[in-house]
Amino acid sequence: MAEANGPNEAREAEEPKEAGTLLLEARDLLSGYVPEVDIVRGCDVEVAAGELVSVIGPNGAGKSTLIKSLFGLVPVRGGTIYFEENEVTRFPTHRLVEAGIGYVPQTENVFPTLTVEENLEMGAYLRPKVIQERYEELFEWFPILAERRSQRAGTMSGGQRQLVALARALMLQPSLLLLDEPSAGLSPANVDVIFDRIQLINSKGVAILMVEQNAKRALAMSDRGYVLEMGQNRFTGPGEELLNDPKVADLYLGGRAKG
Amino acid sequence: MQEAFQLLANGIVIGSVIAVAAVGLSLVFGVLGLINVAHGDFLTLGAFTALVFVGLGLPLYVAAVPAIAAGALAMGGLEKVLWKPMRDRGTSNVNLLIISIGLALVLRHVIFWIFGARVQRFGPVSERIDFGLFALTPQDIIIVVGSAIALIGTGLMLQKTRIGTAMRALSDNKDLAEASGINVSRVILYTWVIAGALTAYGGVLLGLQGRLFPNMGWFLLLLIFAGVILGGIGSAYGAMIGSLIIGVAQEMATHSIIGLPADLKTAVAFLVLILVLLVRPQGIFGRRKAI
Numbered sequence: 001m002a003e004a005n006g007p008n009e010a011r012e013a014e015e016p017k018e019a020g021t022l023l024l025e026a027r028d029l030l031s032g033y034v035p036e037v038d039i040v041r042g043c044d045v046e047v048a049a050g051e052l053v054s055v056i057g058p059n060g061a062g063k064s065t066l067i068k069s070l071f072g073l074v075p076v077r078g079g080t081i082y083f084e085e086n087e088v089t090r091f092p093t094h095r096l097v098e099a100g101i102g103y104v105p106q107t108e109n110v111f112p113t114l115t116v117e118e119n120l121e122m123g124a125y126l127r128p129k130v131i132q133e134r135y136e137e138l139f140e141w142f143p144i145l146a147e148r149r150s151q152r153a154g155t156m157s158g159g160q161r162q163l164v165a166l167a168r169a170l171m172l173q174p175s176l177l178l179l180d181e182p183s184a185g186l187s188p189a190n191v192d193v194i195f196d197r198i199q200l201i202n203s204k205g206v207a208i209l210m211v212e213q214n215a216k217r218a219l220a221m222s223d224r225g226y227v228l229e230m231g232q233n234r235f236t237g238p239g240e241e242l243l244n245d246p247k248v249a250d251l252y253l254g255g256r257a258k259g
Numbered sequence: 260m261q262e263a264f265q266l267l268a269n270g271i272v273i274g275s276v277i278a279v280a281a282v283g284l285s286l287v288f289g290v291l292g293l294i295n296v297a298h299g300d301f302l303t304l305g306a307f308t309a310l311v312f313v314g315l316g317l318p319l320y321v322a323a324v325p326a327i328a329a330g331a332l333a334m335g336g337l338e339k340v341l342w343k344p345m346r347d348r349g350t351s352n353v354n355l356l357i358i359s360i361g362l363a364l365v366l367r368h369v370i371f372w373i374f375g376a377r378v379q380r381f382g383p384v385s386e387r388i389d390f391g392l393f394a395l396t397p398q399d400i401i402i403v404v405g406s407a408i409a410l411i412g413t414g415l416m417l418q419k420t421r422i423g424t425a426m427r428a429l430s431d432n433k434d435l436a437e438a439s440g441i442n443v444s445r446v447i448l449y450t451w452v453i454a455g456a457l458t459a460y461g462g463v464l465l466g467l468q469g470r471l472f473p474n475m476g477w478f479l480l481l482l483i484f485a486g487v488i489l490g491g492i493g494s495a496y497g498a499m500i501g502s503l504i505i506g507v508a509q510e511m512a513t514h515s516i517i518g519l520p521a522d523l524k525t526a527v528a529f530l531v532l533i534l535v536l537l538v539r540p541q542g543i544f545g546r547r548k549a550i
Contacts, residue, residue, distance in 0.1 A: 121424060122428045
């Protein structure tokens, strides 16, 4: 089910993919915003089909930079990235979207003057034919959006906007969804809603790589986690294991360097 | 009373011309954040292209077609050879603005060089038709109707088509548009092409309203900016409404009760602009930006 399809073939995410097939593989990644200043310094990241993987770490560890590098938003200076066994290092963003990667930025992740429907439509800009069909499934996953399909996204609450952003990123049925701190800035009740929806999305077979500040909750629901520090992954392992690892706890509770 | 209606009608006529030009400027600003000082000179380009074809014996409504094509081609072409390469090199918007001033001068002087400074007309101006409260020339009526068609068309394009929605998406958030898989470069190119077509068409209407001379678009540019800013910068609908208000305000200022000389009417347009911005700094339809 998870063999490497050509990037343009439609992917069916009807049944969960068999876990274990490597979907995303980044080796020795070096990247940063400004020339000669590497923020991500030799990271290895793997995500298998259908897996839910969290990246946690102190502020300034390079978590967001890592996820943006994987999506072509930050220049990659070294290392290689494979997606579905094809090399995609330094691919422009729209080709990665075409290949089956969805991305939700941490902030400003909706088009505020566009309606909910128009936001979703923009998520399927590359394949407008799928729009109607995708609405059906996504409105089922996010019923609140069906009720508010004509509302401008900018007038919605933070939690609802996050749902719009998730739905937009799912319009092309990505096999991998990259989430940059999906719970940031949300009320505790909304954090529950978002994490619940993320688990639902994952249960439908979409692999998720998510960067999170809320480390405990992220690890508790993840298949695996990476602990990033100073642009390198220090620890990796199953979510539960990392959660109970005294060294990981120390890295957080010890209050390592910020910024 | 009749004077007021006449001035209102005159204001709507000139406001309609400004509106067509302002929407083009606003679209480009919304999508790129670029303030294109050369915009007025593209009106001139449109007007003179139409004049060439009128000179060949074509009626103006036919001559408008190559004029619109010339505007679309010129703005689209410049995106390819000038604006995009500049942006790819990371040129700042301030530098791009300076470049657009240079472009304005080049365009104006080329037109001057080809057509000379002589003031020209598309044709004789017809007699005014009396509507009771006001009188307008047939040309004036064509301007108002022609402008309404272009503005409604632009509104439908923005609201109902995929490319229009993508333009609004880009104006909202270019990075997110990129991350959604929208081909941002192509949407920008289409924006220029549409803005170029609208602007050249606006130039034809401007020529129809008065006379053609190499500075005609340049002289209108400040009023176009006023319309765009009054309506809320980057909002195409705001630009339409703002332009009409500017047009009407400056004509009404010459009403005998107010008694301002016609030379001061442009100043009144700007006074209205300043007063509105004092109350609503983001313009009528503009969004308040977070600091």
